[in-house]
Amino acid sequence: MTIRSRRETVTFRHPFHIRGIARELPAGPYEVVTDEEMIDGLSFAVWRRVATMITVPSEAVRGATEVRSIGSVDLADAQRADVERR
Template sequence: MTVRTTQTVVRFSSAFSLPGLDAPQPAGEYRVDHDEEPIEAVSRLAWRRVASFIHLPAISAQRPTQ
């Protein structure tokens, strides 16, 4: 089956928590991938999202000033 992956960058303006992680993640830009597969037997092309992945650590993050 064909799967397509689209990438986007999201920006968090403050720290955030995710289930299963020990500590909050810092504010910054994160890459998010979405995997989608085609929906079969429809009259037009359509895609269904089957997975999303966020890449840690941040691509860029504001470092705390001392």
Template sequence: MRTRKSAVTFNKPFVLNADVGELPPGTYDVETDEEEIGAGEYTGHRRTAVVLYVRQGGSTRSIFATPKELDSALERDKDA
């Protein structure tokens, strides 16, 4: 298992999943957990979980989502 850190930017308000509701546009820190897959000389990684960090008023909230939920939210933001 490995964790990859990155950032994502949303240009419009967005919904990551039904549990959270709408979030404001902005840049968010993201941690993605990946598990190793493969055997022999070829190895890859599959994303298994995503944590989006929402900073508001001096506090930080961790929002857990699937990689598909994050990808879908980013795609909707790009298309809108």
């Protein structure tokens, strides 16, 4: 099984909530990593998302970060809500 990871920076203009994280997160840029696995047995390459993670400020240690697993739909919902607040 082949796995690949895609990294992107997502910027929120307003403080936001995302399902799976109990606290409000501050506005700013966030690194998002999406892991995908190749579906074998097809005549062309097809990838299926298996995990989405976001790097957020740590609650426990000032200046530290932590990686949290989130749903891709939850991320899209948070991005949409951020755009609608403008």
